[in-house]
Amino acid sequence: MKHYKLGFIGFGNVGRTVARLLLAKSAELRELYEIEWSITGVATRGMGWLSRPEGFQASSLLSNSVDKSLGLVRSTSINEWLLAAQPDVVFETTSLNHETGQPALDYLTAVLKSGSHAVTANKGAVVYGYEELSKLAADTGKHFFFESTVLDSAPVFSLFRETLPAVKLRAFSGVFNSTSNVIIETMEAGRSFDEGVKMAQELGITETDPAHDVDGWDATVKVCALAHVLMKLPLKPSDVRREGIRNLSTLRLQAARAEGKPYKLVARAKLSENGSSLNASVKPEQLASTDPLGNVRGTSLAVHFELDTMPGLTITSHRPNLQSTAYGLLADFINAVRE
């Protein structure tokens, strides 16, 4: 049995659901992987950098009733916090800045430098810091994992890392932004763009600023993360031809649906003939039902890969929920320590 001290940077919906899943899966983790754990550090904007070397009660953390007496340490910086909490694994789930990847980048750098595994739900960190963070992880013999950043819990990065050795990825396409899909489907049903946004917000799937969804930023950052990691080409968001869904009228969407080729916000990247550059786009496209992404609906997400060794491989995550995202982080934790 091995005991792991866990730290959380960010403890909103995703972080909390990870903690809940850890509690629910405690027996399984012990039996299958000989993993025991305690949460020794939690940091949020509201609470600051808290640690408790002998471990927080996870249930108290979840009910917001941190016992402020005995053994609680308040740090003023991440490095101080890392020293106090001594985490073996840190879950980083702060909210994303699409343009810089900050503050996640700085946090993950500090985490890896301290000799902890870093698990993030932050796609910006992958786009803006993949090389540096991977190199840091390799230097310390730790892992920098980020499975939940593209398709929530559906394996994408670990799929290539662990199950698809010696393949060349030639192209991929994806339906990566469920907010856009929900808006499109709401409008197909005759309602307005704003009603679509509201619907997506009620489902809890929008980014903090829905503009990130409807203007294609979310999908663009995901394309960059995939290209970066799976094709080793450091694609930046500005390299992606990006068109959101704001210009789609209800009429046009309904006509496309009636034609049997409804619109979706589709992300694509394709290697050039000589393999040195990528042609990448995010834009609304009409997809026939025979298209590999043709039956991705509602809040579902999917990615389709074209490989040298197989004509096409599609991974579809149906209606992922918060628990799915949290599971992506839990899987990263287990995969980081069981290797």
Next chain:
Amino acid sequence: MKHYKLGFIGFGNVGRTVARLLLAKSAELRELYEIEWSITGVATRGMGWLSRPEGFQASSLLSNSVDKSLGLVRSTSINEWLLAAQPDVVFETTSLNHETGQPALDYLTAVLKSGSHAVTANKGAVVYGYEELSKLAADTGKHFFFESTVLDSAPVFSLFRETLPAVKLRAFSGVFNSTSNVIIETMEAGRSFDEGVKMAQELGITETDPAHDVDGWDATVKVCALAHVLMKLPLKPSDVRREGIRNLSTLRLQAARAEGKPYKLVARAKLSENGSSLNASVKPEQLASTDPLGNVRGTSLAVHFELDTMPGLTITSHRPNLQSTAYGLLADFINAVRE
């Protein structure tokens, strides 16, 4: 750099394509995985048990021109052959007996007992010998891998083994038999069952005896393999309610297609409430296009998983070909030795 001696039991289409892929990927294997290889043993019904300790020329094997002079050893049994060829990894691709898993079972047992990794394309061996062969492999510190048995090259077994730790699989469904799908689609286009069989045979996708496809045996054995490995429940083909596609008339198929809910041969397995038994079937079902398996067409294959940690995960392999199957075996080889 590590050198691996490879043995082939069976050297038909699949075995040959593995050899071709090994040749094509030689540089990649060296660069990415420090793997070098030579083929020291080949066994087929026609040639017998051949080995050449210093390695065959792969290109000669592929052109059927085995140099019969210098260093060629002819053995009379698999054990003698294993002693002579000393393989580190054996690819087993003999043809399948659905009822017994033989002779693959005996071959794989001998291979693992000799201390070699065993990689098979033989689903019967998984259904009838999973426990014994896995135990043998564990005892010798080797691997028994069989990724290509269900969806050709699409990761299924390694997906759960490597990328989905601590999940519980509650149910799965799949379109596992492309021959049946091709026949159904041929009949939807107004042609006969026999023309459908002929079409599938021309595509090279049928089992040696097409009855195995159209009577649901192939899909049934795949359900059993998945249940066995992923749910740890030793389901036998006789436990699966099995109905093939012979009773589907052209008229009925065309009506279903017109209705937007075409028939497919669908395999299903679902855990009972208490998790101790399975309800499993293989039968023609009408699927709406919104079904997770709804847009699997032609020779494509797919499996849909329902997990405790995510609502639904679908893996679709589009139009897999011989190279895809061969890649499944190559991936098993790499995954076996890189761990």
